[in-house]
Amino acid sequence: xxxxxxLLLLIGVVLxxxxxxxxxxxxxxxxxxQTHCSRCxxxxxxxxxxxxxxxxxxxxxxxxxxxxxxxxxxxLTGNIRLQDxxxxxxxxxxRILDADQIARLMRYTSQLATGESAATTxxxxxxxxxxxxxxx
Amino acid sequence: xxxDRLFATPIISVLxxxxxxxxxGQNTQPLPVLGSFNQDFSLINQDGQIVTLATFxxxxxxxxxxFTTCPTICPIMKTQMTRAYxxxxxxxxxxxxxxxxxxxxxxxxxxxxxxxxxxxxxxKWQMVTGPKSIIYPLAKNYMLEVVESSKxxxxxIHSGSFCLIDANRNIRGYYNGTDSAEVDQLIKxxxxxxxxx
Numbered sequence: 001x002x003x004x005x006x007l008l009l010l011i012g013v014v015l016x017x018x019x020x021x022x023x024x025x026x027x028x029x030x031x032x033x034q035t036h037c038s039r040c041x042x043x044x045x046x047x048x049x050x051x052x053x054x055x056x057x058x059x060x061x062x063x064x065x066x067x068x069x070x071x072x073x074x075x076l077t078g079n080i081r082l083q084d085x086x087x088x089x090x091x092x093x094x095r096i097l098d099a100d101q102i103a104r105l106m107r108y109t110s111q112l113a114t115g116e117s118a119a120t121t122x123x124x125x126x127x128x129x130x131x132x133x134x135x136x
Numbered sequence: 137x138x139x140d141r142l143f144a145t146p147i148i149s150v151l152x153x154x155x156x157x158x159x160x161g162q163n164t165q166p167l168p169v170l171g172s173f174n175q176d177f178s179l180i181n182q183d184g185q186i187v188t189l190a191t192f193x194x195x196x197x198x199x200x201x202x203f204t205t206c207p208t209i210c211p212i213m214k215t216q217m218t219r220a221y222x223x224x225x226x227x228x229x230x231x232x233x234x235x236x237x238x239x240x241x242x243x244x245x246x247x248x249x250x251x252x253x254x255x256x257x258x259x260k261w262q263m264v265t266g267p268k269s270i271i272y273p274l275a276k277n278y279m280l281e282v283v284e285s286s287k288x289x290x291x292x293i294h295s296g297s298f299c300l301i302d303a304n305r306n307i308r309g310y311y312n313g314t315d316s317a318e319v320d321q322l323i324k325x326x327x328x329x330x331x332x333x
Contacts, residue, residue: 040211050253092207
């Protein structure tokens with residue numbers, strides 16, 4: 001194989017790999033996720049077996065999305081049933097996060113959970129603030 | 137230039153040989169002996185079985201200290217320890233030993249549930265509980281820090297290191313259990329220990 005062909009092949013591999021590895025559009029949500037969530041849910045939302053839930057395919061990024069602001073702020077205890085089984089670890093709350101931070105966190109995390117930007121949430125700070133006022 | 141000619145170039149060939157030789161040279165260096173561990177103990181594992189120092193006779197093992205409700209470094213440590221578990225799951229010469237430092241909460245039942253959720257075999261990865269008066273001095277003997285602190289998240293400050301002990305009960309390395317690159321090195325180093333006569 002000639003060097004020119006080899007170079008073209010390498011460029012092709014890099015271009016093919018780019019959509020998989022390129023970070024999603026980020027407004028600080030990624031940093032918030034790494035700081036507050038990734039220790040348990042994993043850097044890419046992969047979770048850890050049946051100890052810490054995987055984010056991909058989670059109903060908390062679908063029909064239960066509106067519950068997430070209160071869960072992120074106040075934590076979660078007890079059994080929860082997800083697509084791949086039941087989990088029972090205590091999720092600690094993050095009382096220091098405000099509505100704007102939680103909105104950014106949710107927008108970034110939903111990209112991890114859905115795997116495609118078209119299906120991610122566009123939730124705003126105002127919407128999160130409204131939901132936080134209704135936490136029980 | 138074709139690939140054949142590229143590798144036929146003498147300079148490239150010499151560089152490749154140097155790289156190969158230097159790589160081999162690094163692996164022939166034995167791991168240092170950093171201390172020894174001979175403190176006998178009797179603790180209970182996640183299946184309610186007694187675990188003692190004799191459980192690890194003639195075994196290479198990795199040990200750490202954690203607690204199941206730890207909100208900070210423990211989840212990462214367990215993710216990384218699971219990688220080591222997978223690397224040696226079929227090797228009977230290698231064992232894993234995790235001590236809880238919160239035995240008041242981490243009873244046998246709690247550890248059993250935790251281990252089941254991690255989907256691990258007890259014969260390979262022991263998770264042990266028992267009196268603090270036994271567990272905390274063990275941490276000291278492994279030269280790992282464990283301190284109760286009401287100011288710390290979860291109530292404890294503890295080392296995030298994995299300690300590697302060889303079949304002669306010598307401590308051969310410490311690895312940051314929250315760093316995947318260091319755990320990669322731990323897995324490689326166990327391969328080197330196995331090659332020792």
